Amino acid sequence: MSLIVQKFGGTSVADVEKIRAAARKAIRAQRQGHRVVMVVSAMGKNTDRLLELAAEIGPNPPAREMDMLLSTGEQVSVALVAMAIHELGAEAVSLTGGQIGMKTDSSFSKARIQAISTERIESLLDAGKIVVAAGFQGIDDELNITTLGRGGSDTTAVALAAVLKADACEIYTDVDGVYTTDPRLLPEARRVEVISYDEMLELASLGASVMHNRSIEFAKKFGVPIHVRSSFSDTEGTMIVTETESAQAPVSGAAMTPNEARVTVLGVPDVPGKSLQIFSAIAAKKIAVDMVVQNVGSNGRADVSFTVQRSELAPTLTAIVSIIDLIGASGVTHDENVSKVSVVGANMANQTGVASRMFRALADADVNIHMITTSEIKISALVPREQAATALRAVHQAFELHQKPDDAKSWSEIKADRGDTSDVKTIVSRLRDDALEALTLTGISLTENQARVTLFGVPDRPGIAADMFETIGNAGILVDMIVQGYDGEDGSTSVSFTVNESELAQSVDVAKQVAKKHGMRDVQGDGGIVKVTVSGIGLRSHTHVATLLFQNLAANDINVEMIGTSELQVNAVIDAKHAQTAKEGLTKAFADSLC
Known part of the structure; x- marks a missing residue:
């Protein structure tokens, strides 16, 4: 049975109705025959509110305590999502970063993933559950709660997809894919159907807000296909894979770092x-x-x-x-x-x-x-x-980035050309068990x-x-x-x-x-x-x-x-x-x- 990791960002679980919509997407995927792991961010502006509370206490909070505080946002989200799944007639179990076995180093607020224990997740999936995992967080060797920094939920999702050898990692967000540039700056920007890891890495480092560069690094390293999709529509979105949309167009995207x-x-x-x-x-x-x-x-x-x-x-x-x-x-x-x-x-x-x-x-x-x-x-x-x-x-x-290249290929055409359905590579076996996010x-x-x-x-x-x-x-x-x-x-x-x-x-x-x-x-x-x-x-x-x-x-x-x-x-x-x-x-x- 195929396995899909679905990640829902803060805007996708910002209120009860959006939480129910995310739950429906997971249930639909399960009923289509997939095993489903959800990775969920904190609701809407919840993290900002926690930061404000910390600032009211004092100007220099200890880094460890900040991670303890900020991690609670995802704990709220995963519990509510799991409740919504139950109310809609399916079964789910919510897990914190520590409970899913996300081991990190001790760099509070910017921790790196060292290893992930998959036994508990796989056992729950085998039992027919939808696993709802907290993004953005893990634990170190001393059982301290750590957070992964900006874009941490993206990194969590792609990392889980890598170690679970998922068929795809779906990133649900408030946009319907990756664009040739920020459509908020240029309305004529075009959504691309396929973009390569290397191109997306460069765009992410330049400030493209759809995906964070650490998550793309993980995907490239382990060959995880990423599907960026809208939480609010069924638009096909964008696939981030090894291949490019066009074999001829010299430029696939532009970015401005202000x-x-x-x-x-x-x-x-x-x-x-x-x-x-x-x-x-x-x-x-x-x-x-x-x-x-x-x-x-x-x-x-x-x-x-x-x-x-x-x-x-x-x-x-x-x-x-x-x-x-x-x-x-x-x-x-x-x-x-x-x-x-x-x-x-x-x-x-x-x-x-x-x-x-x-x-x-x-x-x-x-x-x-x-x-x-x-x-x-x-x-x-x-x-x-x-x-x-x-x-x-x-x-x-x-x-001419607003125009689709004449030789542009869809993801289905690329899959047919490559002759397989998965990008998962063997590089994972060559990495040390305690160095998933190593250089x-x-x-x-x-x-x-x-x-x-x-x-x-x-x-x-x-x-x-x-x-x-x-x-x-x-x-x-x-x-x-x-x-x-x-x-x-x-x-x-x-x-x-x-x-x-x-x-x-x-x-x-x-x-x-x-x-x-x-x-x-x-x-x-x-x-x-x-x-x-x-x-x-x-x-x-x-x-x-x-x-x-x-x-x-x-x-x-x-x-x-x-x-x-x-x-x-x-x-x-x-x-x-x-x-x-x-x-x-x-x-x-x-x-x-x-x-």
């Missing part, structure tokens, strides 16, 4: 170990860094730029100021009035001109670009906050025979990036990494891109043409570099990955010339003569996480 802040550490000595010192200081404050750009240095110094959430700017600056003298940097600047606009697409890596198309759309909308980072499936641009909505609409229109790296690789071209003194005005990469594209040059960061002089920026070493001379010639046209200060081109890439699942939520990479390179006296990060990769450009040393060192450092 409240970003940019920090630039100026004049950092261009020697090994400096990136490690900067990001270790930030990590010590438990601050998550997003876009990271270290561009090519000049006169023995480089500038390192990165973004953080606007709310974390003050502690970030405090951390940086405390180490300015230690690292020998000349200063730090910041801008708290910026937003990030990104496009995501699994087919992006196989097509040229995607970046220039995005930059042209922004230029035509008169949107200025402050920073650029790219990965194989994502391009992000930092823009002025007041232009963020305009920028999002511009890129959404440029890639899982899929590889450490080298991209060799690379060269880098850097344009210094790039005017900070709209249209420059578009013209630059259109000219490069028209010359038939295939670009890999692109980073744009502050130059530290006259408010200008510097832009670097990597190409195959065989195209270095041509790339420099084209860059000089662009530099002359726009009055840029200088162009430099160098070969003999490699890109070191750490790829895996959970790179952003396991914040130590970049720090460990920098630590290992510094220990081997290897200087980092460029940095680029994404949800799925951390990339560092280094001197080619250190390539094998870097790969061997990183393989050893991450040995426990490689699969």
Whole structure:
């Protein structure tokens, strides 16, 4: 008999009528022949009310007691849902996180799942019960109640689907699927029928509120098909699986992260170990860094730029100021009035001109670009906050995301092509029993025979990036990494891109043409570099990955010339003569996480 995990968020169980509607969906699934596990969040604004109560008691409640308090919201919900199922003529048993055997570490408010004991759930399912499990919570080795943090009920649902080898995990929410962008911002946004784990991971990290990135990490790791559906209609929704909706469309979605802040550490000595010192200081404050750009240095110094959430700017600056003298940097600047606009697409890596198309759309909308980072499936641009909505609409229109691709496939067509009905993989058997949510790296690789071209003194005005990469594209040059960061002089920026070493001379010639046209200060081109890439699942939520990479390179006296990060990769450009040393060192450092 097939097994389905159904997750109902707070808006889906916000009142008695909605609780009854959720109960009916579970009963209907059971009567269709499925075994059913429900994962339920706290009702509506219940968690917010609990937080308000805690604040009335005092400003600094103990983390353990906060988890004890917040976990009660789900306990109320599961009991009411189970009662509703009984009233509707079926049988159900409600269970807390501890009762379902959800073992976590002891990181209160942001605990990670270590193991799940399934015996009790399976016994209840075998007895014909619907299991109603509390999301968002677990217990540690000392039997303390812990909570999983933002999106914790999503993570609970996908984790249970993984260990129970469920046929699908249905996420019921107040929207009817995943859209090409937030429909509240762009009414023309289109619901997609199928989206890949990688695309959804990037969109979730960019603030797409339908799913949290930790739950997508779990789904990708264990191959759990996720079905995002509306609690209030029978619309088909969106499947999140390995495959993409289209094999041709370069971009599947766009996102805008509104409240970003940019920090630039100026004049950092261009020697090994400096990136490690900067990001270790930030990590010590438990601050998550997003876009990271270290561009090519000049006169023995480089500038390192990165973004953080606007709310974390003050502690970030405090951390940086405390180490300015230690690292020998000349200063730090910041801008708290910026937003990030990104496009995501699994087919992006196989097509040229995607970046220039995005930059042209922004230029035509008169949107200025402050920073650029790219990965194989994502391009992000930092823009002025007041232009963020305009920028999002511009890129959404440029890639015609409101229109369904001509080759788009439905989930049923994809299932027929793949020839099976389940994505559940064997990777679960290769993980330690106490490390379900552990970092899982899929590889450490080298991209060799690379060269880098850097344009210094790039005017900070709209249209420059578009013209630059259109000219490069028209010359038939295939670009890999692109980073744009502050130059530290006259408010200008510097832009670097990597190409195959065989195209270095041509790339420099084209860059000089662009530099002359726009009055840029200088162009430099160098070969003999490699890109070191750490790829895996959970790179952003396991914040130590970049720090460990920098630590290992510094220990081997290897200087980092460029940095680029994404949800799925951390990339560092280094001197080619250190390539094998870097790969061997990183393989050893991450040995426990490689699969």
